Amino acid sequence: MHRVNASHKATIRFTLNGRQVEGSAEPRMLLTDFLRHECGATGTHVGCEHGVCGACTVRIDGGMARACLMLAVQVEGTAVETVEGLSPEPGRLSVLQDAFRRHHALQCGFCTAGILMSLDTLLKKEPHADETRIRDVLGGHLCRCTGYQPIVTATVEAAEILRSDNGDV
Amino acid sequence: MKPARFDYVRPDTIEEALEVLAAEGSDARVLAGGQSLVPMLSMRLARPSVLIDITRIAGLQEIRNGKGGIVVPAATRQAALLAAPGLERTHPLLAAAMPWIGHAQTRARGTVCGSIAHADPSAELALCLLAVGGTVNLRSGKTRRAVAAKDFFVGLMTTDRHDDELVESVTFPTASDGTGYAFAEFGRRHGDFAIVSVAAVARADAVEVTVGGVDDMPVGRAWPRLAGADLEDALNTLAWELNARDDIHADARLRRDLVRSMGRRTIEEAVSCIA
Numbered sequence: 001m002h003r004v005n006a007s008h009k010a011t012i013r014f015t016l017n018g019r020q021v022e023g024s025a026e027p028r029m030l031l032t033d034f035l036r037h038e039c040g041a042t043g044t045h046v047g048c049e050h051g052v053c054g055a056c057t058v059r060i061d062g063g064m065a066r067a068c069l070m071l072a073v074q075v076e077g078t079a080v081e082t083v084e085g086l087s088p089e090p091g092r093l094s095v096l097q098d099a100f101r102r103h104h105a106l107q108c109g110f111c112t113a114g115i116l117m118s119l120d121t122l123l124k125k126e127p128h129a130d131e132t133r134i135r136d137v138l139g140g141h142l143c144r145c146t147g148y149q150p151i152v153t154a155t156v157e158a159a160e161i162l163r164s165d166n167g168d169v
Numbered sequence: 170m171k172p173a174r175f176d177y178v179r180p181d182t183i184e185e186a187l188e189v190l191a192a193e194g195s196d197a198r199v200l201a202g203g204q205s206l207v208p209m210l211s212m213r214l215a216r217p218s219v220l221i222d223i224t225r226i227a228g229l230q231e232i233r234n235g236k237g238g239i240v241v242p243a244a245t246r247q248a249a250l251l252a253a254p255g256l257e258r259t260h261p262l263l264a265a266a267m268p269w270i271g272h273a274q275t276r277a278r279g280t281v282c283g284s285i286a287h288a289d290p291s292a293e294l295a296l297c298l299l300a301v302g303g304t305v306n307l308r309s310g311k312t313r314r315a316v317a318a319k320d321f322f323v324g325l326m327t328t329d330r331h332d333d334e335l336v337e338s339v340t341f342p343t344a345s346d347g348t349g350y351a352f353a354e355f356g357r358r359h360g361d362f363a364i365v366s367v368a369a370v371a372r373a374d375a376v377e378v379t380v381g382g383v384d385d386m387p388v389g390r391a392w393p394r395l396a397g398a399d400l401e402d403a404l405n406t407l408a409w410e411l412n413a414r415d416d417i418h419a420d421a422r423l424r425r426d427l428v429r430s431m432g433r434r435t436i437e438e439a440v441s442c443i444a
Contacts, residue, residue: 001185006174006218027177027220030211049170050208054274063248063277069207070278071200073177074222118274139360140272 004073014075017090025072031143032056034072041112043083047142052132054141057114058082062123064140083113086120095165096120096158103154107145115141119155120134127163172210176219181228186221187310187335193219194332200224201244204279205287210418223335238303238342243335244413247276247284247294259343260299261442262368265352266293272360282336288326290414291363291382295322299387300368300379300427301342305330308337315340325385348372349442353435355427357418364419365427376436379402382410383424394440404432 004010009024016039023038030068032049035041035058049068056067059081086094093101096119106112115138121128122137129137134155138148180186190197199208200218201224209215223229229244232253239260250256250263257264270276270284270293284294285305296393298305299318306315307330321329330336344350354366361376363382369392370377379389388411395403408428411422 001181001189002179004177006176010177026174028172028174028210030207033171049333050211051204051275054272057274064274065278066204066274068211069203069275071177071220073179074200074203074224122273136268136292137273138193139358140274150288 005074010076012071012072012076014077015079017081018079023072027071027073029072031058031067031070031072031075031080034075035080036069038072041082041084045110045113047111047114052142053107053114054118055111055114057117057141059117061120062116062125083115083116086116094120095161096123097154099154099158100151102130103150103157105146105150107126111141111143115143115151117153119158123155123159123162127159129159134159170211172207173213173216175210175217176224178219179222179225181226183223183226183308183335184310186223186226187308187333189221190335191218191310192275197221197332199243199283199286199335201283202246202275202279203283204275205280205283205289235340238340240338240340241281242338243280243282245281247279247281248273250281251276260301260341261344262297262350262352262370263341265350266297266354266366266368267352269293269352269359269363269366282339285321285339286328286330286336288322288328288386289362290325290384290386291366292387293352293363293366295380296366296368296379297352298339298341298386300370300377301344301391303342304340305308305336306338306340307331307334307347308422309333309335313337319389322386327386335352344444347443349439349444351435353431353437353438355431362418365424365431367428367431367435369432369435371436371439371443373443376439378407378432378436380407380411380428380432383413400433400436401429405431407432 032046045052045055051069058067196218200220200222229242251267304315305321349371351369354363366381368379377391381387408425413424415421
């Protein structure tokens, strides 16, 4: 049985965007704060901090997760992916990110990291996701600038490109 | 918006988890999906001294067939139940109601038993468990007992679970022949907490209606097969018997109106689905 006392810091080992990393956190530290302040991965944004807005959505072992609804100690041994991991190489955007740029699917960009993680996960798991399905998953996010239509348009187009290219998401 | 301090325990076996629960009692909280518990910690509505993370205990994820239904263990994610093969056929009410639970992002982490143990009055899973006559299987270090859903929910976010007990699993009976099921929910937006949710189970000679989001816990009624004015009278009586809440989302009058209108439509739909 693994036990961490309240004021002690546990060492947490996990993979972040494919790289083995290690950090330390008290049991009460949220994954959002751990990623940003311990790991320096500030791409994951903190919006409402109680699971409503979706800005902090990341991928854990392939599944979507709100990072503010998880404790850092829970990711020990898991594979965590954040928006920093989407781009296939420096200076190149993923197909979905590029579609977001073409369709002005972001304005201030605060909510975008979480939205990209959810929709990227959807397109990986369900390459044939249609607009209804995309809207359903996007329903877990709040965006206060662009309205959602450009986000839907960009994602529908990205899905088409990915299906025709069979390329990397 | 940061949780107060607590110890974190991650047992490898259910016996270890039960030992900690027995030792810590009401100061301990079980962490499964965390989709309700973690915001409560962050807002300091809950201040346990120890969290028991049960998600890595072997065997607590896999759904299995039990006597008369499926047994969903303590750490099964909602998304896993929703994706269970043939769910629409074996558990049509769950298949209809579960897409209304939060969002895809929260269903990917949230657990079935966690929602039942949390006992939010507008929770879809509590409503479904009550509507189909399911049971909650509780286990402590010394005892095991199965409690019918109607006896498990006892008040606002309050259940019959003792401090040293874990909701080890819940059992959802399989749909029976000659029965129709229907579900409806009203909220401001899809994914919000239900203002009113209704489940109906119809048989040749009887109908059961269960209402969530109105009173402190889901409430069910069983009636003979009513129609027309008799059905409207019965629903009106139910609407007034419930202690309908007034809150920022809806007043009690709207909730009563919805019990009447959604109740009738949902019952009619269940009758039309009798298979």
